[in-house]
Amino acid sequence: MEHTSALFTDFYSLTMAHGYWKRQISSQTVPPRMAFEMFFRKQPFSGGFSIFAGLETLLERLQIFRFSADDIYYLRELRLFDEGFLAYLAGFRFKGSAWAMDEGSVVFPQEPLVRIEGDMIECQLIEGMLLNAINFQSLIATKTARVWLASGKGSVMEFGLRRAQGPDGAMSASRAAYIGGARGTSNTLAGKKYAIPVLGTMAHSWIMAHESEEAAFEAYAELYPDKTVFLIDTYDTLKSGAPHAIKVGKKLVEKGGNFGVRLDSGDIHYLSVEVRKMLDEAGLTGATITVSNDLDEIIIHALKEAGAPVNTWGVGTRMVTGGEEAAFTGVYKLAARGDGRGGFIPAIKFSDNPEKTTTPGVKQVWRIKDVNGMAVADVLGLDGEDAIEPGRCYTFWHTAADYRHFHYTVDGCAEPLLKPRLDKGVQIAGNPSLAAIRSHVERGLDSFDASYKRFLNPHIYKVSMTEKVRALKLELIQQYLG
Numbered sequence: 001m002e003h004t005s006a007l008f009t010d011f012y013s014l015t016m017a018h019g020y021w022k023r024q025i026s027s028q029t030v031p032p033r034m035a036f037e038m039f040f041r042k043q044p045f046s047g048g049f050s051i052f053a054g055l056e057t058l059l060e061r062l063q064i065f066r067f068s069a070d071d072i073y074y075l076r077e078l079r080l081f082d083e084g085f086l087a088y089l090a091g092f093r094f095k096g097s098a099w100a101m102d103e104g105s106v107v108f109p110q111e112p113l114v115r116i117e118g119d120m121i122e123c124q125l126i127e128g129m130l131l132n133a134i135n136f137q138s139l140i141a142t143k144t145a146r147v148w149l150a151s152g153k154g155s156v157m158e159f160g161l162r163r164a165q166g167p168d169g170a171m172s173a174s175r176a177a178y179i180g181g182a183r184g185t186s187n188t189l190a191g192k193k194y195a196i197p198v199l200g201t202m203a204h205s206w207i208m209a210h211e212s213e214e215a216a217f218e219a220y221a222e223l224y225p226d227k228t229v230f231l232i233d234t235y236d237t238l239k240s241g242a243p244h245a246i247k248v249g250k251k252l253v254e255k256g257g258n259f260g261v262r263l264d265s266g267d268i269h270y271l272s273v274e275v276r277k278m279l280d281e282a283g284l285t286g287a288t289i290t291v292s293n294d295l296d297e298i299i300i301h302a303l304k305e306a307g308a309p310v311n312t313w314g315v316g317t318r319m320v321t322g323g324e325e326a327a328f329t330g331v332y333k334l335a336a337r338g339d340g341r342g343g344f345i346p347a348i349k350f351s352d353n354p355e356k357t358t359t360p361g362v363k364q365v366w367r368i369k370d371v372n373g374m375a376v377a378d379v380l381g382l383d384g385e386d387a388i389e390p391g392r393c394y395t396f397w398h399t400a401a402d403y404r405h406f407h408y409t410v411d412g413c414a415e416p417l418l419k420p421r422l423d424k425g426v427q428i429a430g431n432p433s434l435a436a437i438r439s440h441v442e443r444g445l446d447s448f449d450a451s452y453k454r455f456l457n458p459h460i461y462k463v464s465m466t467e468k469v470r471a472l473k474l475e476l477i478q479q480y481l482g
C-alpha cells in the first residue's frame with residue numbers, strides 16, 4: 001500500500017532533508033541527534049479525555065519506511081534534488097529511537113505521547129507518517145470510548161466500513177474502534193487482519209428478495225439458528241416485522257435456538273419499548289434488541305437515560321469518521337537539539353497564541369495516582385530528572401508557565417508513561433494484542449473520576465510541569481523575547 005513508501009511524507013520534509021544533507025556534506029560533520037515530541041493541543045468532541053491509538057501501526061511503518069527504485073525515479077524527475085541526496089534516500093533506513101506511552105492510554109493535551117530521537121533528516125522525514133498513524137486512530141478510539149461509556153459499557157458493534165474515508169480509513173477505524181470499546185466489526189478484512197470479532201445481521205435486501213417477510217426470516221433462521229437477528233423495519237415494525245419475528249422466533253426457541261431483532265429506523269425509544277413489550281408478552285424474554293441508524297454517544301446517552309430497552313448498539317458513520325470532529329489535533333515539534341557531545345540543548349517554539357508555545361526539553365510524563373489508584377494529575381518532568389516519589393510534597397505548575405500551580409503530597413504512586421519502543425530502528429519488544437490494548441483502555445478509564453468522563457462540561461484534568469521544567473521554559477522565554 002502507498003503508506004509503506006517513504007514518499008508518504010509531506011513534501012517540505014524532503015526539501016528540508018535535502019538542505020540538511022547538503023549542509024552535512026559541505027561541513028563533513030556528523031549530524032547531531034535531535035529530539036522531537038508528538039502531542040495534541042485540545043480534546044476532541046469537547047470532551048475530558050482522549051485515547052492514544054495507532055502506536056503499533058507507527059512502529060511497523062517506521063521499520064519498513066523505504067524509498068523504492070520507483071520512488072527515487074519519481075523524485076529524480078522532479079529535478080529538485082542532487083544525485084547524491086537521491087543516493088542517500090535510496091539507502092535510507094530509520095535508525096533512530098522511539099519512546100511512547102502504552103497504546104490505549106488515557107491522554108490529555110500538551111503532554112508528549114511519542115518521542116523520537118535521531119538525526120535531523122530521519123526525524124524530519126517521518127513527521128507526516130507519524131502524525132497520520134496516530135491522529136486518526138486516536139480520534140476514532142476516543143469517539144468509540146465515548147460511545148461505549150454512553151451505552152453503560154454495553155455491547156457496541158462497529159458498522160462503519162461503507163461510510164469510512166477509503167480502504168485505509170476503514171481498516172484503521174475498525175482497529176481503533178475495537179481498541180476504544182467496540183466488541184466487534186462488520187469489516188471482515190479487519191476481522192482477519194486484526195483478530196477482531198466479526199459481527200452482522202442482515203440487510204433490507206434480504207427481506208425484499210423473498211416472497212414475504214416471514215419467508216425471509218424462516219430462511220435466515222434455518223441458516224443461522226443460534227445467531228439470528230431479524231431486521232424488522234423493512235415494511236412496518238410493529239404491525240409486520242415484530243409479529244413475524246415472534247412467530248419464527250418461537251419456533252427457533254422451541255428447537256433450542258435463540259434470536260434477536262434489529263431496529264434501523266424510526267423512533268428508536270418508542271419502538272424499542274413497544275417491541276420489548278411484544279417479545280415479553282410472547283414469552284420471549286431472552287430475545288435481544290439491537291438498534292442502529294446514525295447513532296452517536298449523545299443519542300445513545302439520551303436513549304439510556306430514557307430507559308430504552310436496547311441490548312446492542314450498532315454504530316457506523318459517526319464513529320468511524322469522527323462525526324462532528326474532523327481531526328485529532330496532534331502536532332510534532334522539536335523539543336531539543338543535540339549539542340554534539342551526547343547531550344541536548346532545549347528548544348522552544350513561540351506563538352502569539354500562548355497555548356501554541358511549546359514546552360522545551362526532552363521530557364518524561366508522570367501520572368500521579370492517589371492511595372485508591374485514582375488519577376490525580378499528569379506531570380511533565382525533564383528526562384533524567386529525579387523520579388516523583390511517594391510521601392513527598394511537590395509544587396506543580398501549569399504548562400503555560402504562568403502563576404497557576406498546586407501543591408500535592410503524593411500518597412499513592414507516580415508512574416512514568418513514556419517507555420522505550422525502538423532502539424536504533426529496531427523494536428525492543430513485541431506488541432500486545434488488540435484485546436489487551438482494549439482492556440488497558442477500560443482499566444485506564446476506570447482510574448479517572450466520572451467528572452472527567454461526562455459529556456457536558458467535563459472537569460479539566462490537570463496536566464502540569466515540575467519546577468525545573470517551568471524554570472527552563474521561563475528562562476528560554478526571557479532569553480528569546482527579552
